[in-house]
Amino acid sequence: MHKGLGAVATVLVQNGTLRPSDAIVFGDKWGRIKSMHDQYDSNIFCAGPSFPVKITGLSDLAEAGCEFIVVENEKKAKELAEARFEKHELRTLQATKKFTLESIVKKEIKILPIILRADAQGSLEALKASLLKIHSDKAALSIVNAEVGEISESDIRLAYASKAIILGFHTKIESHAEPIIKQLKVIVKQHDIIYHAIDDVKELMRSILDKLEEHHDIGEAKVIALFKSSQLGIIAGCLITDGIIKRNSHVRIIRDGEKIFQTKISSLKRVKEDVKEVSKGVECGIVVENFSDIKKDDILQAYDITYLEQQL
Incomplete structure (x- = not known):
């Protein structure tokens, strides 16, 4: 691309003779030759087979290796270039749709x-x-x-x-x-x-890849009693059977050996006092988020989450 001349291309004539004012089509673009220069940058007025020539007057830059043809007039050049462009756009759209559908399936x-x-x-x-x-x-x-x-x-x-x-x-x-x-x-x-x-x-x-969650179990509690609170709702009276339970920990609720819900601890109390964590062998009161169907003998498995970056 030349700042004064616009799109410039060096072409090699294969058949016939190329002259200024010729209407040409290359790929899905067109042009009407304004000037022609030889390898010494001298103006020329025709170029025959095997003659390399630099031309101006193109609608856009040509890709390397792109073949060009001379047509009857500028109108024909535009029409042919537009038809090629529409065909190219249709192929691109079809390829994009296929790729998108495959992406949806893979998710x-x-x-x-x-x-x-x-x-x-x-x-x-x-x-x-x-x-x-x-x-x-x-x-x-x-x-x-x-x-x-x-x-x-x-x-x-x-x-x-x-x-x-x-x-x-x-x-x-x-x-x-x-x-x-x-x-x-x-x-x-x-x-x-x-x-x-x-x-x-x-x-x-x-x-742009989503980070992968990695769960690290930190403790387990068994529900031994249930209490109702006008402010907190259902409070699970629990015994810590392993590790520690922390306020705001993520928890899996296990019933009869199966996970029935996954949530977070919203409140952790020890003898009516809010605490940050409770260790093995200690009883406490636990309130979980968005789950009120907790029952006696349910198991609460607490875990921390770390986020790992993926590789391509």
Whole structure:
């Protein structure tokens, strides 16, 4: 992308002759050639087979290796490019729907939306290829947009609307876009080394994974009596049979050997006094959250929860 000339491409003519004002189609984009330059940057007015030439007048950047054809006129070029674009969009939509359905079935895949910006088409394609090689059964990338150029205000607003991060490779942020980044709190990452960019994206993918709960049993109590309180509701009179029971501990309620409910302790008393914890062999009063059907001989298993970060 040239600041004065717009999109520029170097092409190699395979058949026929290419001239200024020719209407061309490449992929799902089009153009009308404004100027042609040879390898010495001199203006030329025709190029035959096996002749490399730099052309301007393109609607957008061409991908490396993309074939182009000359058509009758600019109108035909637009129509053909639009038809190709619609076909491409339909394929993308079908692939997205399939991926989404698979994700729903698995119920585990997290999606990281990302916007890519690079200094040149070759850099952009290399970055995309490397990112798409990241494999994980738990998280996946969704490339919202990928273009050549500086990170602009519109890129920031697109990232905000799509909840995406922006990854810039060998490119800068436009000066007037900086305040928008802070205002909208969009994450922007910039790298000059592709391996660092990939590692950063992997870390971002890992960060969106849900943390895994790990339970650590700390104590057990047996319900030996029940009391009613106008303020607290049902109070379970318990004997601590193992370990300790702490106020606000998570508990499993076990009846006849089976877990019937899982909740937290909301109140822990010892001789009518609130206490922080009670040890083995001591009797206490326990009130649990959101469960009033507690019965004599129920077992309360107390445990702590730690949250572990997942790996991709």
